[in-house]
Amino acid sequence: xxxxxxxxxxxxxxxxxxxxxxxxxxxxxxxxxxxxxxxxxxxxxxxxxxxxxxxxxxxxxxxxxxxxxxxxxxxxxxxxxxxxxxxxxxxxxxxxxxxxxxxxxxxxxxxxxxxxxxxxxxxxxxxxxxxxxxxxxxxxxxxxxxxxxxxxxxxxxxxxxxxxxxxxxxxxxxxxxxxxxxxxxxxxx
Amino acid sequence: xxxxxxxxxxxxxxxxxxxxxxxxxxxxxxxxxxxxxxxxxxxxxxxxxxxxxxxxxxxxxxxxxxxxxxxxxxxxxxxxxxxxxxxxxxxxxxxxxxxxxxxxxxxxxxxxxxxxxxxxxxxxxxxxxxxxxxxxxxxxxxxxxxxxxxxxxxxxxxxxxxxxxxxxxxxxxxxxxxxxxxxxxxxxxxxxxxxxxxxxxxxxxxxxxxxxxxxxxxxxxxxxxxxx
Numbered sequence: 001x002x003x004x005x006x007x008x009x010x011x012x013x014x015x016x017x018x019x020x021x022x023x024x025x026x027x028x029x030x031x032x033x034x035x036x037x038x039x040x041x042x043x044x045x046x047x048x049x050x051x052x053x054x055x056x057x058x059x060x061x062x063x064x065x066x067x068x069x070x071x072x073x074x075x076x077x078x079x080x081x082x083x084x085x086x087x088x089x090x091x092x093x094x095x096x097x098x099x100x101x102x103x104x105x106x107x108x109x110x111x112x113x114x115x116x117x118x119x120x121x122x123x124x125x126x127x128x129x130x131x132x133x134x135x136x137x138x139x140x141x142x143x144x145x146x147x148x149x150x151x152x153x154x155x156x157x158x159x160x161x162x163x164x165x166x167x168x169x170x171x172x173x174x175x176x177x178x179x180x181x182x183x184x185x186x187x188x189x
Numbered sequence: 190x191x192x193x194x195x196x197x198x199x200x201x202x203x204x205x206x207x208x209x210x211x212x213x214x215x216x217x218x219x220x221x222x223x224x225x226x227x228x229x230x231x232x233x234x235x236x237x238x239x240x241x242x243x244x245x246x247x248x249x250x251x252x253x254x255x256x257x258x259x260x261x262x263x264x265x266x267x268x269x270x271x272x273x274x275x276x277x278x279x280x281x282x283x284x285x286x287x288x289x290x291x292x293x294x295x296x297x298x299x300x301x302x303x304x305x306x307x308x309x310x311x312x313x314x315x316x317x318x319x320x321x322x323x324x325x326x327x328x329x330x331x332x333x334x335x336x337x338x339x340x341x342x343x344x345x346x347x348x349x350x351x352x353x354x355x356x357x358x359x360x361x362x363x364x365x366x367x368x369x370x371x372x373x374x375x376x377x378x379x380x381x382x383x384x385x386x387x388x389x390x391x392x393x394x395x396x397x398x399x400x401x402x403x404x405x406x407x408x409x410x411x412x413x414x415x416x417x
Contacts, residue, residue, distance in 0.1 A: 101267030102267075108299075159376045172371040
């Protein structure tokens, strides 16, 4: 889904015969329907810790806490409940990472990194090795925050983790996995 | 921002405040501010360029439009709406920011956002990175073919474009097809496994929209209509 499409349809009264949905909802549905037979067995011994970014556009500004719950259901299923750590605050009350609203392209880099200080602190406080960011703006900004403030956490897409847990993630589909997971359960190897 | 004391004259009309109040239900509650500061205390943009959401709203309420237009702060607020979420009166400050952005001459707005918006207006892809419908189709087909061959379990995986009657229309952020095409594949695999009937579009496939960030309503509308 794209926030701009959802908001644009409404703002400009554009007639349409479709619904704008976010894929988190479908990931959760497909897991519940057992179409995606995914589990966290791979992380039983590794115990790698994950936190999750609630993207403003998807959670607070579009679908609210119910989609945040779907997101958590998917993440906990994939990494194991005991390996999931919440940022505080979270869900609809989460802080923006600073990548949104065009900030990544606007040229005010110093201000953007200062804006993100709060997000970086939130993530570092969880102690997680990975931050899951299912939004391209969040993904790019948080990646840069980790480098800039030296947190050393990795930032991953949700699709990467789902395929990883299914054992179908090939060696070229691991751009954002850290060295701890780069060579684990490589499909076709 | 100025260090001098600001002297308030007779109340001036704020263009932004009037515009926003005219378009929002119940006037966007812009007159209901209790000045409690909940917005500013939880705003990551507080302090940048000497401003914060409460101060910004007070400036608009006092008709300080010129001072608002002199500050770059409107480009440092991401319009994330957390201020509305925590506000006891649900005041829509981000809409005020959006309109203030729109009051900048178009060519004076940040070059990076402007460039990405103009790039998206170039053709029907609406991609901020300027990938044409043909480029997109080529990359998708090329990557699909490679994976079908090298990962036999996915030999009949699909990544259709403009498939009629498909249940899902999938947006694709330009970053993958343009800079890291292999990253498109995990999602295709998931859709393949669950048997989803989906398609990309050759028109309006670009999932990003910098015209919205630019506060260019006409261009935002064009892109949304293309996607629809």
